[in-house]
Every structure is written in structure tokens, then in C-alpha cells.
Amino acid sequence: AQKITQTQPGMFVQEKEAVTLDCTYDTSDPSYGLFWYKQPSSGEMIFLIYQGSYDQQNATEGRYSLNFQKARKSANLVISASQLGDSAMYFCAMRESGGFKTIFGAGTRLFVKA
Amino acid sequence: DAEITQSPRHKITETGRQVTLACHQTWNHNNMFWYRQDLGHGLRLIHYSYGVHDTNKGEVSDGYSVSRSNTEDLPLTLESAASSQTSVYFCASSPGTLYQQYFGPGTRLTVT
Numbered sequence: 001a002q003k004i005t006q007t008q009p010g011m012f013v014q015e016k017e018a019v020t021l022d023c024t025y026d027t028s029d030p031s032y033g034l035f036w037y038k039q040p041s042s043g044e045m046i047f048l049i050y051q052g053s054y055d056q057q058n059a060t061e062g063r064y065s066l067n068f069q070k071a072r073k074s075a076n077l078v079i080s081a082s083q084l085g086d087s088a089m090y091f092c093a094m095r096e097s098g099g100f101k102t103i104f105g106a107g108t109r110l111f112v113k114a
Numbered sequence: 115d116a117e118i119t120q121s122p123r124h125k126i127t128e129t130g131r132q133v134t135l136a137c138h139q140t141w142n143h144n145n146m147f148w149y150r151q152d153l154g155h156g157l158r159l160i161h162y163s164y165g166v167h168d169t170n171k172g173e174v175s176d177g178y179s180v181s182r183s184n185t186e187d188l189p190l191t192l193e194s195a196a197s198s199q200t201s202v203y204f205c206a207s208s209p210g211t212l213y214q215q216y217f218g219p220g221t222r223l224t225v226t
Contacts, residue, residue, distance in 0.1 A: 004156075035214060045157075045215075047214040091157065101159050104149075106154060
């Protein structure tokens with residue numbers, strides 16, 4: 001069965017430093033997609049980055065990169081050069097190609113300190 | 115610009131009443147989803163639809179129903195609202211299986 005685990009309920013990072021948010025997953029489907037979303041205090045869900053299970057390279061989008069370790073079933077989000085505006089809740093999610101539902105982890109709240 | 119909207123944004127209702135939350139998207143996406151968000155649970159899938167006249171139950175579908183009469187809309191109905199259904203509800207759409215989902219702004223529902 002699909003499962004997403006985010007073990008860090010809260011994280012602190014100093015402004016301009018890098019931070020890694022952990023995500024592990026479980027699936028028996030060889031084809032799947034992994035997603036990260038950001039939810040600021042205003043409440044909207046913002047898509048950040050996507051990694052396909054067959055992608056050979058780690059996905060990058062600006063200051064966001066996904067450290068994809070398929071054998072370990074981990075898909076950690078790395079945010080470089082943190083900014084105060086990065087303070088938010090971050091959700092890891094997975095969708096199997098054989099199904100249409102996306103499951104979400106419980107989220108990690110990131111606090112960026114000035 | 116294409117978008118996904120939800121209405122109302124805030125709703126207070128009484129236990130036992132029927133409530134319908136609207137979701138409208140102009141992306142022309144076939145896939146649409148309803149989630150609820152509660153502290154400590156992330157987002158949990160209520161119902162989803164692959165296209166017109168198609169609906170499917172998610173992991174927390176009890177007490178909820180949806181119908182899909184056109185591509186743009188997927189209204190969520192709470193048949194008889196319960197206090198346990200107090201939550202923030204998000205609608206989302208997606209163009210395909212392994213694509214990102216586009217989320218609406220959310221509806222905060224309080225059942226008293």
C-alpha cells in the first residue's frame with residue numbers, strides 16, 4: 001500500500017543556509033511520481049517540484065532540489081539559501097501510475113530565522 | 115488565465131444539515147479531487163473523479179458524496195453534517211496521472 005512518511009514535524013534554519021526536509025515512501029508500483037508542495041500561512045497549496053520514478057537525474061527548480069534515492073525510497077527536499085518567505089508547511093506526496101489518487105505526508109513546518 | 119475556485123471560502127453550519135461545497139476549474143482537466151486537511155493528518159482524499167459521470171471513493175469518503183456532470187465542476191456534498199467534519203476542504207485538478215495537482219484556495223467549514 002502507498003505510504004508517505006515525514007518524520008520532522010518542525011525544522012528551524014538560519015536565513016541564507018540550506019535545509020533538507022525528509023520524506024520516505026513505500027509503494028509496490030514501479031512507476032510513480034513524487035511531489036513537494038508548500039503551504040504558507042495564507043493556506044494555499046503551492047506546487048514546488050516533481051520527480052518521476054524513472055527519472056535518471058534529481059529534479060531541480062530554482063532553489064529547490066529533490067534528493068531522490070530510489071533504493072532507499074527517499075525523496076528529500078533541499079532548499080538552498082533559505083529566505084524568510086520559505087517559512088511554511090511543506091508536504092511530500094506520491095502518486096502511483098497505476099492509480100489516480102495522490103497521498104500526502106503529515107507535513108513538516110519550516111521556520112526560517114533572520 | 116485558467117484557475118480553480120472554491121465557494122464558499124468560509125461556512126458555518128449546524129449538525130445534521132446538508133452542505134454543498136463548490137469547486138470549479140477552467141483548466142479543462144479530467145481529473146478532479148477533494149481533500150480534507152486536519153492538523154497532524156496532512157491532506158486526506160475524500161473523493162476523486164477521472165472525468166464526466168465518473169466518481170470514486172477516497173480514504174475518508176463516509177458522509178460525503180460528489181457528482182460530475184461536466185468537466186469544470188465537482189461539488190462536494192455533506193449529507194448530514196457532523197462535528198467531525200469540521201475541517202479545511204481543498205479541491206484540486208490535474209491533467210493526468212503523473213502530473214502536479216492544481217489546488218483551489220480551500221474552504222474552511224465549521225460544524226456546530
